[in-house]
Amino acid sequence: xxxxxxxxxxxxxxxxxxxxxxxxxxxxxxxxxxxxxxxxxxxxxxxxxxxxxxxxxxxxxxxxxxxxxxxxxxxxxxxxxxxxxxxxxxxxxxxxxxxxxxxxxxxxxxxxxxxxxxxxxxxxxxxxxxxxxxxxxxxxxxxxxxxxxxxxxxxxxxxxxxxxx
Numbered sequence: 001x002x003x004x005x006x007x008x009x010x011x012x013x014x015x016x017x018x019x020x021x022x023x024x025x026x027x028x029x030x031x032x033x034x035x036x037x038x039x040x041x042x043x044x045x046x047x048x049x050x051x052x053x054x055x056x057x058x059x060x061x062x063x064x065x066x067x068x069x070x071x072x073x074x075x076x077x078x079x080x081x082x083x084x085x086x087x088x089x090x091x092x093x094x095x096x097x098x099x100x101x102x103x104x105x106x107x108x109x110x111x112x113x114x115x116x117x118x119x120x121x122x123x124x125x126x127x128x129x130x131x132x133x134x135x136x137x138x139x140x141x142x143x144x145x146x147x148x149x150x151x152x153x154x155x156x157x158x159x160x161x162x163x164x165x
Contacts, residue, residue: 023070096159
């Protein structure tokens with residue numbers, strides 16, 4: 001089965017190992033811990049008014065959602081090196097754009113899976129409107145994308161370089 005590039009998430013070996021370790025923890029020790037919390041809260045009696053029980057069940061739901069997200073992400077992940085400096089926007093690159101060609105109104109962001117999101121740099125998914133608009137464009141080219149209100153916006157690619165972490 002051939003995966004289209006839209007479904008593939010490129011990860012460095014380090015990122016893949018980190019996400020795999022998180023999945024293993026959530027699938028093993030964390031599941032045991034939450035089951036113990038639920039059992040302890042259940043022993044306290046009436047479940048309808050048991051805040052600890054409901055909090056533990058909610059935590060379990062969030063944890064299981066994260067397990068499903070990580071499982072899907074890792075199933076479709078390709079491990080490889082960060083993209084080379086080519087002047088072409090691709091996932092794993094830090095992109096600088098100018099809105100409507102105004103070089104004073106710029107945005108610098110990482111084009112990557114939301115798994116890479118951090119407080120260091122704003123992250124846009126390649127599947128997002130802006131991400132899909134700039135993906136594959138060369139430095140100096142204009143890109144168009146659709147705004148949430150349905151209107152089109154234009155940006156100019158000023159720079160694209162590999163993310164160094």
